[in-house]
Amino acid sequence: MSGPRGKAMHLNRGRKPKDAGKTIKRIFSYMKGYRGHLAAVFLLVLISSAGQIAATYFLKPLFNDFILPFVGMQNPDLSAFIRMLVIMALIYASGALATFIYNRLMITVATGTLYKIRTELFSHMQKLPIRYFDTHTHGELMSRYTNDTDALRNMLSQSLVNIFSSLVTVTGVFIAMCILSPVLTVVVVLMLLLMLFIIKKLGGKSGKFFMQQQASVGKVNGYIEEMTEGQKVVKVFCHEDQSKKEFDKLNEELFEAAKGANTFASMLRPIMGNLSYMHYSITAIVGALLAITRGLDLGSLASFLQYTRSFSQPITMMSEQFNAILMALAGAERIFEMMDEKPEHDEGTVTLVYVQKDKYGDFVEVEHRTGLWAWKQINENGKVTYTQVKGDIRLNDVVFGYEENKTVLSGISLYAKPGQKIAFVGSTGAGKTTITNLLNRFYDVPDGSILYDGIPINRIKKADLRRSLSMVLQDTHLFTGTVMENIRYGRLDASDEEVIAAAKLANADSFIQHLPQGYDTLLTSDGTNLSQGQRQLLAIARAAVAEPPVLILDEATSSIDTRTEALIEKGMDKLMEGRTVFVIAHRLSTVRNSNAIMVLENGTIIERGDHDDLIEQAGKYYQLYTGMFELS
Ligand SMILES: Nc1ncnc2c1ncn2[C@@H]1O[C@H](COP(=O)(O)OP(=O)(O)O)[C@@H](O)[C@H]1O
Ligand SMILES: [Mg+2]
DSSP: OOSSTTHHHHHHTTOOOSOHHHHHHHHHHTTGGGHHHHHHHHHHHHHHHHHHHHHHHTHHHIIIIIIHHHTTOSSOOHHHHHHHHHHHHHHHHHHHHHHHHHHHHHHHHHHHHHHHHHHHHHHHHHHSOHHHHHHSOHHHHHHIIIIIHHHHHHIIIIIHHHHHHHHHHHHHHHHHHHHHOHHHHHHHHHHHHHHHHHHHHHHTTHHHHHHHHHHHHHHHHHHHHHHHHTHHHHHHTTOHHHHHHHHHHHHHHHHHHHHHHHHHHHHHHHHHHHHHHHHHHHHHHHHHHHHHHHOOOHHHHHHHHHHHHHHHHHHHHHHHHHHHHHHHHHHHHHHHHHHTSOOOOOOOOBEEEEEEEOTTSOEEEESSOOSOEEEEEEOTTSOEEEEEOOOOEEEEEEEEOSBTTBOSEEEEEEEEOTTOEEEEEEOTTSSHHHHHHHHTTSSOOSEEEEEETTEEGGGBOHHHHHHHEEEEOSSOOOOSEEHHHHHHTTOTTOOHHHHHHHHHHTTOHHHHHTSTTGGGOEEOGGGTTSOHHHHHHHHHHHHHHTOOSEEEEESTTTTSOHHHHHHHHHHHHHHHTTSEEEEEOSSHHHHTTOSEEEEEETTEEEEEEOHHHHHHHTSHHHHHHTTSSOOO
């Protein structure tokens, strides 16, 4: 992956699109459902541009056939003249109407396309392996859904159609100008080349500034996100000034980049405005000379002058949209890059099903919960076998590291027989949580094997493997929602009664009853309105409601007082009956009654046995237990 946390973000941001053609093609593939809309937009743009060009062209007969002959006439017949004006007005109006409709249509196309992209991005994100989240910051991932999507929306709803319409208009106007007066057209084109040259001079560096601006926005956002999350730590260590200083530095960078980018944009407008006035007057002078010397008619001159205005405007517009498009494409590439990340690899075919015993004592698969689970294996010749899920887990010589060349676990072998309680104790960083990460395949084991009821776990479908292992993770996470919903997260089809029973088992019921709305109390942002210990109780209840064959508790009771812990223990003992349990705990009283205790040190098991064995061995465990050695 892209190295340590955060780094990837800064490397990725602020670069130009790598392969614009490919990216555009891919964006269009999301617009397939809108072929009708796009065809309509195409036609409407043509109509709108044609309307503009035609209405201007009408100035010629208006001058030549009406206004000029009328000059000095006593009672001119105005009816034909008025008819002409009405026709012109109608053409203008239909052009404006077409513009209005195609803009509306493009908004539908853009929002619909982004809806699709966001949906796909989110559902893909759900499939990404934990490893991906290890190496990408939240801020970076968030900005795919905000900044990058926004840039893309801008391009789809405005830039694309603007550029297309500008191109059509410029082409049409050019043709009309050539018809009216080829000589004047040459003058206009020369002036235009001069304008383009100036844009290039002014804008040469601006693209870089626009990219920098986007990069800086990303950095500022990331920093704000980190500081809001860590606000308490900032305050506790009186880091406000320091964090403000760091923010100022990033903010300064953003300021410089934004200034560079926007100075160009704001300079371009007035300069181009002035240039186009100059352009206009020069054309007018040359036109007047032509009218005198070459007999250019006044009507043509009037139309032509009008055209010069609608010639330079789209060109300025296109140059302005160019940066927006570059940014949108770079954003789209980041979005697609995330979509192309390999999803969690799952070659598992063994599934978890509910079974019942028929009258011969054989297993039959059923839909509803029976309390009996089986692994369903289909072998090559299509024969289905059911193996009862017992919760027998064996690790054979497991070697693992998160990064290459850095071993975290070196040769772990252990077994847990069904219904046994296995405990891991050891210093922080010894690798306890890592073992549980391997059991539910957050990470895959390169060496050695893990067997679950005799089946290598990489042959079991990940979702089913995880359904069979209920976990209380070391850092509890609660979602915005009610207490009831948060516990039900463990098993979505659990009834209210089952949820409450699980809460009672975890000894969470009594504190929940005291919450303002009991089980309907809304928990906000990770349950900050609860104490750490209360959050752990909910997490235990969540695991309990799943009623899984294997239960893993990673420091699940570390923030719970000893009295409550003793109460939970009773409930848990009931829950643990007939289940295999892995417990990780700091407090040795919690693990005393385990069938086996593994003492972990630097990724190896240095002692194992039950409590009495270990005390007898008088090793590390003995020291820990008797308080001769403190767990760090
Ligand atoms: N996602 C990760 N990426 C890289 N290294 C990790 C990751 N998680 C843990 N580690 C490292 O693995 C080692 C064991 O961590 P862990 O299993 O969490 O220890 P503990 O026994 O305290 O639960 C530590 O040295 C830690 O730095
Ligand atoms: Mg841990």
